[in-house]
Amino acid sequence: MIELHLRGTDVETAYVCEIIFSHWQQWKLSIHTTDQNHLSIGIVGKPAEKLVFGSVSALETSEIVALITKIFTPNAVSRLRADCQERIIDVHGVTNWLDKGALAVIFWLLSGQSESTCSVRDNHGRVSAAHMLLVEHKVLDLPIVDLLAEYLIDRIRSLQPDLPIPSNNYQIIPTHDVDAPFKYAFCKPFNFLRSVVTDAISGVSLRELAQAPTKWLKVRSGNIDLDPFNCFSEILDINESYGLQSEFYFIAGHSGGRIDGDYDIENPIMFSLLKEVVDRGHLIGLHSSYNAPFDATILNSERERLQKLAIEAKYFTPIDIVRNHYLRFDPRITPNVLSTCGFRQDSTLAFAEMVGFRRGTCRSFPLWDLENKQPLSIIERPLIAMECSLVSRRYENLSYVDAANRLDKLKAECRRFGGKMVVLWHNNYLRSAKDFELYEHAIR
Numbered sequence: 001m002i003e004l005h006l007r008g009t010d011v012e013t014a015y016v017c018e019i020i021f022s023h024w025q026q027w028k029l030s031i032h033t034t035d036q037n038h039l040s041i042g043i044v045g046k047p048a049e050k051l052v053f054g055s056v057s058a059l060e061t062s063e064i065v066a067l068i069t070k071i072f073t074p075n076a077v078s079r080l081r082a083d084c085q086e087r088i089i090d091v092h093g094v095t096n097w098l099d100k101g102a103l104a105v106i107f108w109l110l111s112g113q114s115e116s117t118c119s120v121r122d123n124h125g126r127v128s129a130a131h132m133l134l135v136e137h138k139v140l141d142l143p144i145v146d147l148l149a150e151y152l153i154d155r156i157r158s159l160q161p162d163l164p165i166p167s168n169n170y171q172i173i174p175t176h177d178v179d180a181p182f183k184y185a186f187c188k189p190f191n192f193l194r195s196v197v198t199d200a201i202s203g204v205s206l207r208e209l210a211q212a213p214t215k216w217l218k219v220r221s222g223n224i225d226l227d228p229f230n231c232f233s234e235i236l237d238i239n240e241s242y243g244l245q246s247e248f249y250f251i252a253g254h255s256g257g258r259i260d261g262d263y264d265i266e267n268p269i270m271f272s273l274l275k276e277v278v279d280r281g282h283l284i285g286l287h288s289s290y291n292a293p294f295d296a297t298i299l300n301s302e303r304e305r306l307q308k309l310a311i312e313a314k315y316f317t318p319i320d321i322v323r324n325h326y327l328r329f330d331p332r333i334t335p336n337v338l339s340t341c342g343f344r345q346d347s348t349l350a351f352a353e354m355v356g357f358r359r360g361t362c363r364s365f366p367l368w369d370l371e372n373k374q375p376l377s378i379i380e381r382p383l384i385a386m387e388c389s390l391v392s393r394r395y396e397n398l399s400y401v402d403a404a405n406r407l408d409k410l411k412a413e414c415r416r417f418g419g420k421m422v423v424l425w426h427n428n429y430l431r432s433a434k435d436f437e438l439y440e441h442a443i444r
């Protein structure tokens, strides 16, 4: 058992310690309050040996930025990984800095403070990844929080080498946001014409364009299997062939209007789809509509609507997992809204523009309520990679080979730290054999 001494009012430091030492490391903690500003850590029964670390408040934001800039250069990181503390002294002579600042950096990232002050937003109100420090320094694909936690753990282990090592719970988790389940099933004539124009502009072949009207008519008259976006059974087949349970996130409201898709979850076609997912033993979550992550009343009504349908489909698990449409997430508001509505887990936190570790970790952690300065019961299980972040022209625009390599790198980090490689693949992004190949690469 390890013994922590910290100020009773230092809820931020206690939050970080609970995550690293209790949630992740599964060590038993004995927490004592003192009137000192730092955190001291010792081993129960060995009062003479203690380590002293700076508390979360030990660094100003500018110092946190300086620390990240100084330590997390690609060169330094490869040495940081090398094992043991000399590596850090060796890198920059910054051991004292790390002892002083590791907890502050971890809190800054996990709590969302790093994002809350960003005033640059895109047209969906999302913080701009390009203005985030981890992106500016090209270290979004390094789990910085996990690296710093490993440093702290190594330091504590130097006091007691036989502290338990938790089992590695690395897992690949395929998830699917149901934004556009069908291309034509709910598509009215005007929208069909618009889709033809969009397809023509985006370079769809003449042959496919010529076949579109017939296909649209057939799908609209009930032949749903012909719908170009309908590949749910194939997705389930693939996931099952790798022994993976998938999560499907359904939209159950239209707070943003058209942007929330063209389906009504109560439509019999949607119910059949939901039932197929349930019958095959996969999980259902809520894909909260565009404005729901900022309004508990809207979000709750969507959750209740989906729950009711899920029960009709004989899915008796509570709808307590959520991901927000367009990955919209305001760290000052959303954690509280999700928690108020009783969600157990959110899996929204990634940047749409780029894959990687938005909060610096591949592991789950309780979200922090910035306004009321307290941890929430809802767990964030960060999203690591979305297909369009990798290959879309407006985002990273990688070739399929480069995308596969990037996925391998992320998987290796998740494996190393026993995290979850959460991938998001939309059914409408699985059109060609190459698309399916990349998807399989992501989940194997």
Ligand SMILES: [Zn+2]
Pocket (backbone or CB within 6 Å): 177, 178, 179, 287, 324, 325, 326, 327
């Ligand atoms: Zn979505």
